[in-house]
Amino acid sequence: MIQKLLDHLRPLGRVAVAYSGGVDSTLVLKACLDALGRKNVVALLAVSPSLPQSEKDEAVALAKSMGARLEMLPTLEVEDPAYQANAPSRCYFCKDHVYRALRKYAEQHDIMHVLDGMNAEDTLDVRPGRAAARELKILSPLHDLGFSKKDVREAAKALGLPNWDKPAAACLASRVPYGTSVTPRLLSQIERAEAALFDLGFRELRVRHHGDVARLEVPEGDLMRALQQREDITNALRATGYTYVTLDLAGLRSGSMNEVLKGRTA
Structure with a gap:
């Protein structure tokens, strides 16, 4: 091809x-x-x-x-x-x-x-x-x-591209539920939250923003690891301004904020 x-x-x-x-x-x-x-x-x-x-x-x-x-x-x-x-x-x-x-x-x-x-x-x-x-x-x-x-x-x-297996990425606004205003301050909070988790060793993740709640999505293979590191994860996300931290048991999926548009629960 x-x-x-x-x-x-x-x-x-x-x-x-x-x-x-x-x-x-x-x-x-x-x-x-x-x-x-x-x-x-x-x-x-x-x-x-x-x-x-x-x-x-x-x-x-x-x-x-x-x-x-x-x-x-x-x-x-x-x-x-x-x-x-x-x-x-x-x-x-x-x-x-x-x-x-x-x-x-x-x-x-x-x-x-x-x-x-x-x-x-x-x-x-x-x-x-x-x-x-x-x-x-x-x-x-x-x-x-x-x-x-x-x-x-x-x-x-x-072709020898070093990023051939890089996880899919999306703009930071994709972490925000429809109807919640997108501002530079909010995008910065999400960026800092995800950066903190990358520093904990996670390679692929999304921090979905729900007001005071951070809903963490990681691949299914990382769910147990996330539970084992729940204290570090909670502290890291609270340091970026979130009050509550949840782990989405459905795992990471691209475009999960669009699930409400398809008649499913996000």
């Missing part, structure tokens, strides 16, 4: 890649570099309070190690009242800000095509942001070629 991807990209000429440091966008960036050459590719990293500092630092280091040109573009979605309101359509307003910033940069530098890392399975969940991508004519080569998440990881590993 790698050759199919390279062949798909070559006719595009010059491109900008919506880059986050995740495995999907990194694969697209690497493929573009291989197919088009460094001078014809620029990675664009949208920077706002919804992006954890650790993710930003990792993305910058990875792009540098790949020899890619990287531009960091500040985006203002967190200042948009429609985004702050945190309706189920929040992701649309976020992506609208992000993709408009990327599209503006591309147009200013005579780049016709902006690509993202959406794969063929990303449309299976609630994804309002895809409407913004369509409106701004963002290309999704992995999706168009039918790359599954497994395909993406296998291709990334074959």
